[in-house]
Amino acid sequence: MTRDNRDYRILDKDLGRLSNADHARLVSGQPVLRLGIALIFVAAVAAFSAGALAQQPVIGMTAAALALALYLALSIGANDVTNSLAPAVGAGAIGIGTGLAMVAVMEIAGAGIAGGGVMRTLTQGLIGDAYATASPTPRMMLAALTAAATCISIATWLNAPVSTTHSIVGAIAGAGVAIFGINALNLPALATVALGWVVSPILSGCLAALLLASMHRHMLDKDDPIPSGRRWLTGLMGVTAGALALFAGIEWHGASWTAVALLAVVFAVLFAAYTHYELGRQIAQGQGSDKESVGLKRLLGMPLIVTAIIMSFGHGANSAAKVAGPLMIALGGIGPEGQTPLSAFTVLLLAGLGIAMGVMLFGGRLVHMVGSKITQLNPARALCVTLAASLTVLLCTALGLPVSTTHITVGGVFGVGVYREWRDRLRVRKRAPMPGPEQERRELVRWSYVQRILGAWVITVPVNAAVAALLVLMIGA
Numbered sequence: 228m229t230r231d232n233r234d235y236r237i238l239d240k241d242l243g244r245l246s247n248a249d250h251a252r253l254v255s256g257q258p259v260l261r262l263g264i265a266l267i268f269v270a271a272v273a274a275f276s277a278g279a280l281a282q283q284p285v286i287g288m289t290a291a292a293l294a295l296a297l298y299l300a301l302s303i304g305a306n307d308v309t310n311s312l313a314p315a316v317g318a319g320a321i322g323i324g325t326g327l328a329m330v331a332v333m334e335i336a337g338a339g340i341a342g343g344g345v346m347r348t349l350t351q352g353l354i355g356d357a358y359a360t361a362s363p364t365p366r367m368m369l370a371a372l373t374a375a376a377t378c379i380s381i382a383t384w385l386n387a388p389v390s391t392t393h394s395i396v397g398a399i400a401g402a403g404v405a406i407f408g409i410n411a412l413n414l415p416a417l418a419t420v421a422l423g424w425v426v427s428p429i430l431s432g433c434l435a436a437l438l439l440a441s442m443h444r445h446m447l448d449k450d451d452p453i454p455s456g457r458r459w460l461t462g463l464m465g466v467t468a469g470a471l472a473l474f475a476g477i478e479w480h481g482a483s484w485t486a487v488a489l490l491a492v493v494f495a496v497l498f499a500a501y502t503h504y505e506l507g508r509q510i511a512q513g514q515g516s517d518k519e520s521v522g523l524k525r526l527l528g529m530p531l532i533v534t535a536i537i538m539s540f541g542h543g544a545n546s547a548a549k550v551a552g553p554l555m556i557a558l559g560g561i562g563p564e565g566q567t568p569l570s571a572f573t574v575l576l577l578a579g580l581g582i583a584m585g586v587m588l589f590g591g592r593l594v595h596m597v598g599s600k601i602t603q604l605n606p607a608r609a610l611c612v613t614l615a616a617s618l619t620v621l622l623c624t625a626l627g628l629p630v631s632t633t634h635i636t637v638g639g640v641f642g643v644g645v646y647r648e649w650r651d652r653l654r655v656r657k658r659a660p661m662p663g664p665e666q667e668r669r670e671l672v673r674w675s676y677v678q679r680i681l682g683a684w685v686i687t688v689p690v691n692a693a694v695a696a697l698l699v700l701m702i703g704a
Contacts, residue, residue: 305588310616310636311613315531336543338579342578367403390633432639436642445458506526509526551577
């Protein structure tokens with residue numbers, strides 16, 4: 228195969244790896260599925276008991292809500308850990324055990340520090356002001372949790388990848404409409420969430436392309452890429468660390484803007500200094516290598532770990548809220564008659580802990596399959612994709628938008644692939660045209676992923692909404 232044909236297949240290979248990663252998620256998710264079936268059964272029995280024993284419904288409602296929330300949290304932690312950790316493991320930058328522990332800690336930190344915005348969108352935004360005016364809200368959220376957990380379990384059993392984000396948003400909307408009526412649905416808020424689903428992968432793709440372009444200019448295309456790469460990565464990691472500190476400071480309510488800005492600057496400077504020192508140490512260790520690519524891979528190891536930390540923090544902030552929001556209402560913690568002693572912060576921490584348990588209990592096998600046996604993405608491309616995705620997740624979380632980290636990662640892969648093709652065409656003026664079948668195959672691969680994402684939105688949201696509405700009628704919410 229000529230180099231021309233190999234170049235044309237670069238994007239398809241990365242997308243093929245992503246497809247294999249999705250299949251690995253489904254295979255690795257079977258233990259979670261079995262546990263989920265048991266927890267859904269417990270929740271169903273508890274919900275029925277809560278309805279049948281109207282005098283003492285609290286225990287049944289609490290048991291059902293906690294069981295379903297635990298299953299959703301475990302599923303999210305087990306399935307989404309590869310988005311952050313697999314590139315670093317695949318590049319050999321960190322071991323699986325250490326990486327899983329690191330991700331688990333950052334998931335909890337993200338949930339506790341920055342999960343409030345997305346939680347408010349799910350608990351107060353989708354159904355407008357109806358939450359404060361009606362009493363059946365806890366059972367409504369119990370129905371939403373049950374619908375989301377059931378649909379995710381069925382999809383896993385059928386080997387059909389679905390988004391937990393779409394499942395939970397659709398279930399909440401459907402349960403709310405079944406109780407309060409179609410007029411209670413906050414269409415502008417729902418449209419904003421849907422717009423975030425569309426814009427976030429595009430933004431991630433643009434950021435990934437810009438990062439790769441900058442990497443080529445300041446590192447990969449240099450005659451001596453190691454020293455220039457050290458300087459570029461030092462600046463990149465400093466800015467990234469400062470952005471993370473700024474985001475965390477803003478989300479931590481009560482801090483002044485001056486204190487937050489000062490914290491971000493100090494954190495950026497200190498981390499840039501540490502990065503410069505650590506990369507120098509890595510370069511010294513790799514000076515005996517005969518292959519330049521080995522030196523570059525070693526140089527990118529530490530930044531891959533940093534991006535895994537940032538992605539885990541953002542994922543914890545965004546995804547824990549998807550569990551904590553419905554759980555908070557199901558426990559009666561939001562509304563004029565809420566009696567639960569648990570604060571929103573405590574429930575977010577519990578949700579983050581559940582995701583961390585999913586990471587530790589079920590994530591190791593999946594990360595090993597994806598990071599070490601299937602993907603093994605080029606470290607440079609993996610860094611650009613993961614960093615772009617993590618920054619996009621942080622931005623969406625700051626705006627209170629529940630988003631899919633998997634779809635955002637897909638957008639990053641597209642952005643890197645499209646940039647590489649554009650750059651290749653500019654570099655080589657005369658190139659043999661692509662054969663007709665090759666062009667059709669490539670277009671089919673690209674559109675198949677777009678259609679797959681759109682299909683997830685079209686199917687997952689209304690199906691979960693319908694199931695949640697049906698459960699509302701069944702449990703008498």
